[in-house]
Amino acid sequence: MNDPLRWVRQDIRDIVPYQAKVYPEGVKVDANENPFPWPASYVEKLQQDIAAYSYSRYPDGEAKDLRQALSAYTGREPAEILVSNGSDEAIQLILLTFGGPGLATVISNPTFVMYAMATRYMGGQVIDVPLTEEKGTFRLDVDGLIAAANREESRVIIICNPNNPTGNCFAEEDIVAVLRGTDKIVIVDEAYYEFYGKSMAGRIGEFPNLIVMRTFSKAFALAGLRVGYTMASQALIREIHKVRQPFNVNAFSQRAAATAIEEKAAFLAQVETILAERETLLSQLKRFDWDVFPTDANYIFLRLRGETAESRLALAASIHKGLMDRGVLIRKLGGGPGLDGTLRITVGQPEENRRLLAALEAMS
Ligand code: PMP
Numbered sequence: 001m002n003d004p005l006r007w008v009r010q011d012i013r014d015i016v017p018y019q020a021k022v023y024p025e026g027v028k029v030d031a032n033e034n035p036f037p038w039p040a041s042y043v044e045k046l047q048q049d050i051a052a053y054s055y056s057r058y059p060d061g062e063a064k065d066l067r068q069a070l071s072a073y074t075g076r077e078p079a080e081i082l083v084s085n086g087s088d089e090a091i092q093l094i095l096l097t098f099g100g101p102g103l104a105t106v107i108s109n110p111t112f113v114m115y116a117m118a119t120r121y122m123g124g125q126v127i128d129v130p131l132t133e134e135k136g137t138f139r140l141d142v143d144g145l146i147a148a149a150n151r152e153e154s155r156v157i158i159i160c161n162p163n164n165p166t167g168n169c170f171a172e173e174d175i176v177a178v179l180r181g182t183d184k185i186v187i188v189d190e191a192y193y194e195f196y197g198k199s200m201a202g203r204i205g206e207f208p209n210l211i212v213m214r215t216f217s218k219a220f221a222l223a224g225l226r227v228g229y230t231m232a233s234q235a236l237i238r239e240i241h242k243v244r245q246p247f248n249v250n251a252f253s254q255r256a257a258a259t260a261i262e263e264k265a266a267f268l269a270q271v272e273t274i275l276a277e278r279e280t281l282l283s284q285l286k287r288f289d290w291d292v293f294p295t296d297a298n299y300i301f302l303r304l305r306g307e308t309a310e311s312r313l314a315l316a317a318s319i320h321k322g323l324m325d326r327g328v329l330i331r332k333l334g335g336g337p338g339l340d341g342t343l344r345i346t347v348g349q350p351e352e353n354r355r356l357l358a359a360l361e362a363m364s
Contacts, residue, residue, distance in 0.1 A: 026327025029346040034221035039266035059251035069261040087228030146181030167295030192297035194219030304341040312341020326359040
């Protein structure tokens with residue numbers, strides 16, 4: 001019998017694939033992107049910049065211009081920065097470098113799903129030290145994280161700050177306590193940095209085991225171009241470089257990201273608008289029958305009020321579907337500890353937020 005599927009690794013066959021989403025014509029507030037069109041000044045500058053570039057040759061594999069621009073933006077040296085095809089690729093590269101079969105990644109659920117997915121498809125295992133939740137506030141279980149990190153098989157600890165999907169940030173002293181409590185690799189994922197404003201990047205010199213990841217997909221509105229970057233000591237960055245494809249970020253995206261940094265004032269002005277809009281949306285969402293959690297990012301986490309996990313899940317599913325029917329796509333979270341009956345809504349443009357609220361009114 002010729003069945004090539006039997007050669008697929010069993011752990012890969014067991015994976016339930018990521019479901020592609022349906023995009024309605026209407027309001028898309030499910031993926032935490034910057035909802036605004038690119039600023040006019042950026043479009044103008046990018047048109048000039050891309051025209052001056054050749055695309056018939058391979059891109060600069062070392063992304064020198066972009067790393068130089070990022071150095072000015074972050075205060076780290078170019079040799080302390082690696083760029084990647086989105087920060088999703090950075091997660092893979094870091095796990096390829098430090099993790100793998102028989103080794104563990106320590107995470108705190110609920111958090112960004114890619115950490116567990118990438119760990120598993122690379123043959124590693126996940127150790128979950130769940131967030132603690134008290135009076136609507138999520139915190140890291142610092143002692144639990146240190147104990148898990150110091151297990152023989154653990155290599156990488158990932159802290160998402162602000163955390164996706166719950167939206168909160170963590171106390172810097174808690175992150176520092178984890179860094180002091182283990183010499184394993186501690187990643188701080190700052191995908192939403194521009195909405196929060198505080199970073200661990202300035203402490204890379206102090207902690208040789210610290211890696212900070214960021215992305216151009218959120219505040220800088222380049223989700224479709226796939227650019228992320230990773231900052232760590234020069235010694236760690238040098239090792240991670242060894243496992244990336246030589247031309248992992250295409251020439252257009254490198255240019256678009258470097259130009260976005262040059263035009264950062266225009267994007268940061270959009271961030272200010274999003275933050276102001278977030279406050280309005282937060283107060284309006286409190287009118288409905290669900291718990292609205294505080295947020296340090298450009299999205300809002302909600303939990304339905306039901307007696308059981310099943311009833312909360314059913315309520316969340318019906319709201320998600322009701323909004324979808326009215327042309328508004330929000331994120332229904334998959335369930336599991338802390339996530340049963342929860343939803344996540346990205347702050348949209350003012351008009352989009354109005355349409356979301358009108359749809360909710362119509363359903364209630
Ligand atoms: N980290 C977090 C916390 C995210 O929310 C996301 C995007 N959903 C990513 C990383 C991946 O971003 P990118 O588009 O750079 O791959």
